[in-house]
Amino acid sequence: MAESGTVAITFIRHGESEDNLRPIWAGWRDTPLSELGTKQVKALGSSLSSTRFDIILSSTLRRAYMTAKAVQEAQHEPKPEILTSLLLREQTRGIAEGHPWITEPRLGLSLEEHYAQGLFPIHHERWQKFPGGESLEDLELRANKAVKEVILPHALTLSKVRKPKTHIAVASHGLLIAEMIPALLKLDPTSSEPHTTYRGMLNSAWARVTVEIVGGHDRDERWPDMRVRVTDFNSHAHLNSIVPLSTGSEKRDSVQTFAGDEEDSIAIQAEQKVN
Template sequence: MLTVTLIRHGESTHNVLALWSGCTECPLTERGMQQARAVGAYFADTEFTKIYASPLPRARDTAKAVLDAQSTPKPPHDFTIAQIREQSFGAAEGHQTCIREPGKTLEAHFAEEKYPILYESERHVAFPGGESVEDLTRRGERAVRDVVLPHVVNVARSGRDEHIALVSHGLCIAQVVGAIVRLGGGTWKRKGPMVNTAWVRVEMRIQGGIPVEVADDEVPPVEVTVTEEGRADHLEGLLDEGPLCGMKAVMGGGAVDAKSSSDAGATSTAQTSAS
């Protein structure tokens, strides 16, 4: 079995100010570092096969706290994974999030350097110079192909369990989890926002017995289960210190839906192959 634990970064300076962060290199706040150390301590007894992180400082520094808490010898790590950086918001980055003004087009907002939260139905829309949700979905699929799939192949060939950690960003994590679930033929939508350093866990079980012969670019038949979602037990001692997440945390891939999803974790089994 391959276990994938996806961890959101700690509180950043942009989270506190409710700014569009995207690919801006904003650092963790002091509280964000406390959160990072707390999640690192929480996973101190978890033996990760490898730890990956987005190269953006807020994710990279959170991942370093997780790595520092691991037993010696430390697991291998790669904190340069561009595929799991946050959605790019282009011209909006560094600007305040806002609600759309009735009767005004998006173009009119942009002309005034106002960048409102987008609707779920606008998944194809991007801020000037940025990525749309559809763009982020495709990038999440590339992340699964480039980062997760090699571990699936290793497990299929060797029969040995692996557990990897991906330290990323709330919007990107949602797309990566969705892409993993689709490998098993299912669909998934997160139940709600992820607070800073909250985590999601996905299990991928090889079907039909292992080891099996599988090519490097092939996905063996897998059962995919989202076993944990939005866990933040490690923050109990910090909950009375103010908001745990910025405005961006309430947006589904850069968009907000008028209806809240009640979907729980997803389980699916299917014969699949990478395209």
């Protein structure tokens, strides 16, 4: 059966968490928003209050759910429902969670000796991971699953009811969002963007992807023919109204969020110092 309509998906990175204030690996650690993070998401909600969301999907972790709640509370009645999914959680760091990160391995120590001493070096390759954790390759697989099992089913169901336009918010985490956007783009055979890097979102920033359902189905007849386009990325004008607290969290956050691509991390830290 042919389908048509346009679905907008707004990916929202959570506000600053208490773990963003510390030089540790966070991952699935379930810490709440910091004082600044609470201000960030309140400003975010106000800035998006004129954008009507049909549903809000959220990670189960508190920093993302609190962000989703702030967006929901600023919406006009009837307020959109929030649905949570474990698939929308951040990359887990396994045994490293709660422990400090170090930028480079210590000379003369094996990885096992690093771990025994509570030292967990930043990874620079997509296949690397800590014991019990996920690599970026693992995260990519989970992002594909989140798109196909969580986001798209809601998008397609809502588009049938609310044609011609549907809008979904997804409150999640920087590294996972950076994998979910390409996962969507890869479903569009005409897209030239799947290999673009979508890292660099600040706390409480958002990105928007539009999915135009043009009718027909792909080869396995599971998904309709779609045209996918990124219209906004790292939008954070709402932060201009907030007086930042003197926490020095920007550098710590950039390491946790962008580790795995050293050049990106350095560039992003430089951008944050300028902005």
